[in-house]
Amino acid sequence: MDIGPFTNISVMKLRLIICLTVFQLFSPAINAQEYADDIIGVWLTNGKEPAKIQIYKSYDKFYGKIIWLQNPEKDGKARVDANNPDESKRNRPIINLGILTGFKFDRDDKEYTGGKIYDPESGKTYNCQLSLRSKNTLKVRGYVGWSLFGRTEIWTRITE
Secondary structure (H helix, E strand, C coil): CCCCCCCHHHHHHHHHHHHHHHHHHHHHHHHHHHHHHHHCCEEECCCCCCEEEEEECCCCEEEEEEEEECEECCCCCCCCCCCCHHHCCCCEEEECEEEEEEEEEEEECEEEHHHEECCCCEEEEEEEEEEECCCCEEEEEEECCCCCCCEEEEEEEEEC
């Protein structure tokens, strides 16, 4: 059978070109997903009372919980969420308390947005944005309304 100008070698080259093109089309999504997951790990806060926050992923959103406190006890008892506005939650232990909720990775801005941060010291919840400044440095911006009105902390990745 004569296939004209297309020989077996040409057909193989054509298939290779098609495969490479398809790979290039999907590689930005793959790279973005890899970058998004870079936030997963344990982070040390730099507030007046240092804590370790474990950031993890559930489906396509990111969450964080307190896994260590510098001072885990108060008056000889495990610290609890005493300042929570919901009275029924005031006896929850601070250790394993979720403080980061519902963050989605914004591929264009390379930020984690749409989430909230809970401050157990005040019992208040704020809008929040997270962004990796480097592999081991996380910028955490909590705010009310617009991000212009808020506070920024820098957290440091730790390895255990």
